[in-house]
Amino acid sequence: MKLRPYQQQSVDAVIQHFRGSKEPAVVVLPTGAGKSIVIAELARLARKKILVVTHVKELVEQNAEKIRLFDIETGVYSAGLNVKQTHQPVIVAGIQSAARNLEDFALEFSLIIVDECHRISDDEQSQYQRLIAHLKHHNPNLCILGLTATPYRLDSGWIYQRHYHGMVRSLNQKPFGPCIFELPMRQLIKQGFLTEPKLYDGVTIQYDFDDLVATTTADYSTEQIERILKQSSRATTQIIEQVIALSRDRQGVLIFAANVRHAKEITRLLPIDDCALITAETPVTNRNSIIHQFKHKQIKYLVNVSVLTTGFDAPHVDLIAILRPTASISLYQQMVGRGLRLSANKNDCLVVDYAANGFDLFLPEIGEPRPNPNTTPVQVPCPECGYNNLFWGKTDSDGDIVEHYGRRCQSLISDNPIQQCSFRFRSRICPDCGSENDIAARQCQQCTSILVDPDKHLSQVLKLKHHHIFRCTSITLDAITDSKGRPALQITYRDDMANDYQHQFVLTTKAQRLACLHKFIRPHQKAPGSQFEFKDAQSIVSQAHRLRHPKLLILKKEKYGWKIIRSLFDYQGRFSVADDAS
Secondary structure (H helix, E strand, O other): OOOOHHHHHHHHHHHHHHHHOOOOEEEEOOOOOOHHHHHHHHHHHOOOOEEEEEOOHHHHHHHHHHHHOOOOOEEEEEHHHOEEOOOOOEEEEEHHHHHHOHHHHOOOOOEEEEEOHHHOOOOOOOHHHHHHHHHHHHOOOOEEEEEEOOOEEOOOEEOEEEEOOOEEOOOOOOOEEEEEEEOOHHHHHHOOOOOEEEEEEOOOOOOOOOOOOOOOOOOOOHHHHHHHHOOOHHHHHHHHHHHHHHOOOOOEEEEEOOOHHHHHHHHHHOOOOOEEEEOOOOOHHHHHHHHHHHHOOOOOEEEEOOOOOOOOOOOOEEEEEEOOOOOOHHHHHHHHHOOOOOOOOOOEEEEEEOOOOOOOOOOOOOOOOOOOOOOEEEEEEOOOOOOEEEEEEEEOOOOOEEEEOOOEOOEEEEEOOEEEOOOEOOOEEOOOOOOEEOOOOOEOOOOOOEOOOHHHHHHHHHHOOOEEEEEOOEEEEEEEEOOOOOEEEEEEEEOOOOOEEEEEEEOOOHHHHHHHHHHHHHHHEOOOOOOOOOOOHHHHHOOHHHEOOOOEEEEEEEOOEEEEEEEEOOOOOHHHOHHHHO
């Protein structure tokens, strides 16, 4: 079997990497790119025993089938498939079955390939981590390769440390060291290897999930979603009526529901003889029968609840209806990916997002939870090394960046040892040595001093004489002339009780303008690191939209009035509440 060019490139990248290193590595290929063919070619080239692991029996079957096409003796180890083989040179296993029977894997494998490797967590007691540790006990030189379309987890961010394009993803311990190959989805579509998606938000009707709040480590809660859906039965009826209308000339319709009750409601609204429902509770025999009917076009509509996002291959699907909200772009990409495989008489795939998730399928992965629905990936150059970073941010009508949420430049300065560019767009200053640290750091990276918890520090401040915590809700800027007749910038900070605190910067000399730049403008910039040019107070006032207000000011009363001791911009502790700051 002849590999597609990008498949061959990914195989070559794997071979080159493991010839010079035993560090775990990851390959990123979009859904529908044919990861199983890449796995099969690696199995063909392997000289010693290898293990392929994944999380669902459908992928176990699929990977084993593709490997056998290369005339390779392949064993399967899966309780769900009722087979447990380990003597063949290539073993394809389900992770649940393998982790429960580690004694059956007391063998010397040269390579383990983890399909859908974003499911590997940092937890050493997880099934994947225990299996890998067991295999390394029998072969310390074990090569570990991961394949995924979405190398990111909501609970822990990137699953690898650095990218071969020169980006640092994390300096923390991760399941994988480098990403050694990645292919954008848009490129595969342009080259004709994937079906073009036609993406739309709900056409005239959609659910209102604007009030949903996701944590930084998890998706939206089922309780939040259910509360909204129970009040949206009319919307569901209108949505399904529209799905039926849009599907008249479509071959297969895959519908993603939010929960089982919601899925049953949707199914009742579809043609009774032309639809089916699959949930996690659907018996295996029923599930297999339903999938067989759907793949053979005996039914047109297939409704599911979180079970057909991976390991499901029905190339004829040409309409995806998303009726569930998600904070995870990875999950969104997996849902859409079910409709992007090539198939006869299929020109495109209509994707209608009735949950208004707001993700752009073609935008690059940021690797951090989206701060709010109004943000989009923005390119932010590092003023120190010039590297173009990708962060969540906001732009104006002209496309200019007005705000971004980046913390540190992602540029990889050196790969051995790993060295990241030191420039920080936002930082926490160590009071002992003055070094910059991440805004969430608890210990200084330079002098190892413990950085006092903000709440603890603020509690201490309240005990001090002549100190005050000012809860800032807005700032206004004015160009004025001070009491000595000098041009100056006046900053007025206001709190939610309409109290204000004023501060001035005289701008007569170059030194005074530099002081204003370093003490006021740079800490207040919504897009830290961006160029901010000004010649007088009025030119600063005209750019006030580019500046943010601090959450808190720590003020100290001195002889001639109150003085700002510290400004806290990213504070989210208990002193955000007025009663605690009084």
